Amino acid sequence: MRIINCGLMLGILAACSGQAHADDNVTTEIHSLKAKLKELQQRVDSEARKTREGEAQAKAVQLPASYKALAADPCAAGKVCYKGVTLTFGGWVDLTGVYRSRNLASDTGSVYNFIPYQQSRNFNIPETRFSARQSRFSVLAEGNADADTHLAGYGEIDFEGAAQTASSVATNSFNPRMRQLSLELDRSDLGLHFLAGQSWSLNAPTKSGIDPRGVDAPGVIDFESVPGFLA
Incomplete structure (x- = not known):
C-alpha cells in the first residue's frame, strides 16, 4: 500500500509540475506578444508624427502670388x-458727335493751328460730324x-x-x-x-506708381486731349 501511495503521489507531483511548466510558457508568450504589439504601436505613432510634421511644413511654405x-x-x-x-x-x-462753331475741317481731334481767323470763310461756317x-x-x-x-x-x-x-x-x-x-x-x-x-512716357500722370498702362488721361472726346497734358 505504501508503494502504491508513493506511486500516486509521484504521479500527482509530475502532473502538477507539467501544468506549472505549461502555464509558464503561456505567460512568456503573452509577454512576448505584448512587447511586439507595443513596438508596432510605437512605429505607427512615429509614422503619424512624421506625416503631421510634413503637412505642417507644406502649409508653412509661402507660394508666389x-x-x-x-x-x-x-x-x-x-x-x-x-x-x-x-x-x-x-x-x-x-x-462720337462733334459740333464746332468754326469749321476746322477736322475730325474728333481739334487741330488748334487750324482755327480760322475772321478773314477766313470757315470762320462763319459751323461744323457738325459723327465719327x-x-x-x-x-x-x-x-x-x-x-x-x-x-x-x-x-x-x-x-x-x-x-x-x-x-x-x-x-x-x-x-x-x-x-x-x-x-x-x-x-x-x-x-x-x-x-x-x-x-508706351506712355514718364511725363504722363499715372493712377498709382509707375504703370505704363495705368495712365490717368483726361476724359475728353477730343483725341488731341487738352493743352498741358504731356504723353
Missing part, C-alpha cells in the same frame, strides 16, 4: 489661357517664366491714322494707328522692371 492665383483660378473669366500664356482683350466701339475713329482694340499677353520672372506684351490700336488716301466722303477709309506696342520684363526678386517699345 501668381502661383496662388493660378491654383485658385487657372483662367479668370473674360480671359483666354493657352500653355501658360494669359490673353486679355479690351477696347470698345466708339460713336467712329476712336474705336479702340487692345490685347495683353502675360506669362511667368518662373516664380520671379514675369513677362508681358501689350498692343493697342485705334483708327486715328490718316494716310493720303484717307477720306470719309464716300467710305470710311481711315487706317488703323498704333497707339501702344511694348514688351515688359519684371523681376520680383530684384524689384526691377524693363519695358521696350512704344
Whole structure:
C-alpha cells in the first residue's frame, strides 16, 4: 500500500509540475506578444508624427502670388489661357458727335493751328460730324517664366491714322494707328522692371506708381486731349 501511495503521489507531483511548466510558457508568450504589439504601436505613432510634421511644413511654405492665383483660378473669366500664356482683350466701339462753331475741317481731334481767323470763310461756317475713329482694340499677353520672372506684351490700336488716301466722303477709309506696342520684363526678386517699345512716357500722370498702362488721361472726346497734358 505504501508503494502504491508513493506511486500516486509521484504521479500527482509530475502532473502538477507539467501544468506549472505549461502555464509558464503561456505567460512568456503573452509577454512576448505584448512587447511586439507595443513596438508596432510605437512605429505607427512615429509614422503619424512624421506625416503631421510634413503637412505642417507644406502649409508653412509661402507660394508666389501668381502661383496662388493660378491654383485658385487657372483662367479668370473674360480671359483666354493657352500653355501658360494669359490673353486679355479690351477696347470698345466708339460713336462720337462733334459740333464746332468754326469749321476746322477736322475730325474728333481739334487741330488748334487750324482755327480760322475772321478773314477766313470757315470762320462763319459751323461744323457738325459723327465719327467712329476712336474705336479702340487692345490685347495683353502675360506669362511667368518662373516664380520671379514675369513677362508681358501689350498692343493697342485705334483708327486715328490718316494716310493720303484717307477720306470719309464716300467710305470710311481711315487706317488703323498704333497707339501702344511694348514688351515688359519684371523681376520680383530684384524689384526691377524693363519695358521696350512704344508706351506712355514718364511725363504722363499715372493712377498709382509707375504703370505704363495705368495712365490717368483726361476724359475728353477730343483725341488731341487738352493743352498741358504731356504723353
